[in-house]
Amino acid sequence: MGTYFKNIWEGIWTVLVGMKITWSHLFTPAVTIQYPDVKLKLPERARNRLYVNMDDCIGCDQCAMACPVDCITIETLKSTPDVDLGLTSVGTKKRLYVPRFDIDIAKCCYCGLCVPPCPTECIKMTDVYEFSEYERNNLIYRYATMTPAEIDAAKTKLAAYEKEQAEKKAAAPPKPAAPAPARVPVGAKPAGVPAAKPVSSPAPAPVDPPENPENKS
């Protein structure tokens, strides 16, 4: 009987204690942040939307290689020697056109791994986090600044230049072959003797690989 009344008394008393607590919270200022109206300041170095400063991009593809989810797609186009693409803000000479630099931000996992490899610090994570879209394709950000016409012009120019170079090479084969023996010790002997022979001959075949980088660039 004693515990019965004690339980009732404790029941009433604890209800009153609870009511006192909730009453005091009724007048405690709310902790809610009314998001679209009030926005919290993001911490320094918060990782949100990626931004690429195309003026500084040298098309090195390092960020695309670092990306764990492959959300960056870069295409580059060689420039001809007569074109000056300018310098980046850190003084690197730009040698490549970048006709395509796409970031599929829907795939991005905001890891920030693409930022440190960039030699010119042109890719970075900003504090912009409101970029929802109604179309999924709108989330593919195209940072390339070249217009299709410019790309076409660059392509035809490059093709013409390469053709010219190939013709030049075909016309004057000894020229590229001459320094080859000096740089390539192996196979120098066979290369040096039949120097007059054009590239098509099977003999200088071992010499070809070291020559290749020079031909291509």
Place this chain on the structure above:
Amino acid sequence: MKEFLIDILQNEILVYVLMAAVPLVWIIPFALFAVWWERKISAHMQDRLGPMRTGGWHGWAQTIADILKLIQKEDIIPAAADRKLFNLAPYVVFVGSFAAYAAIPFSAAYVGSEINIGLFYILAVSSFVVVGLLMAGWASNNKWSLFGAMRAAAQIVSYEIPVALSLLAVVMIVGTFDLQEINRAQSGYFWNWFVFQKFPLLFVAATIYFVASLAEVNRTPFDIPEAESELVAGYHTEYGGMKFALLFLAEYANMFAVSAIAATVFFGGWNSPFGDFMSGPVWGLFWFISKGMAFIFVHMWLRWTLPRLRVDQLMYVGWKVLIPFSFVIVLGVGFWVMLAR
């Protein structure tokens, strides 16, 4: 009010329709307001803000937007449900809670029907709600709904006894079931209210009534018929759109009905707490509604304070605590009234 309306309208039927429409005109804005109020109170008790955007000032139009949405919603009836009962149940529930308003004295000048068994009528007709709840739970053909309905029935049947007994204590003092008479017996200053009479017997009776009425309207901590965490939503799991709105409306109407009875029987009804100061039919309406709303606030306050009782605990509180205590009070008040005569 009735005589006055008959005088100016010269049409008795029209007057009766008007008189019956008054509580309805009160219930709907009240429910809209109370839902918003509850959301704000719950939010602030949890250090949140609650609805803030709809309508501008503190989201006051949120529930209006909600009800407009509910009206537009598709009316879905589950394939396995008993269509007739399923459709009928919300109306039965609402009629049950609306019928109680017929005898509730809103003011000295207005009571839907001034009958000398007003309190008795309210107790009887509010049990009608259980039929509707059982109907809803059974017709839904859903185990959660049925569980909820069974629990609601068990709970309401158990708690009707302490409700009736605690009200009986007051009825013994006044000697009538007429709610207007009970109001008039408490006129004067607030110490004439029955809650402060025959101290402490009627104070305990008022507490018992309040706790039991909380259980009767299925509010936390006695909300096991709805028990979101166990039964999805209890008996109204399968309801949507306007029918759900009607069940919800009935729930809030019930809340106000039990609060109004508590205010009338124990807290002086439409009487001003300060004698003749601010008294009269219109002030009476003001006092009555403020007292009712104060109880509604306590309902909400308790809801956001206490956890839900288990079924066995619910039965313990009902049968082993409230009923013996209310018997003791009925006995005590009976002796007091007899000996003091």
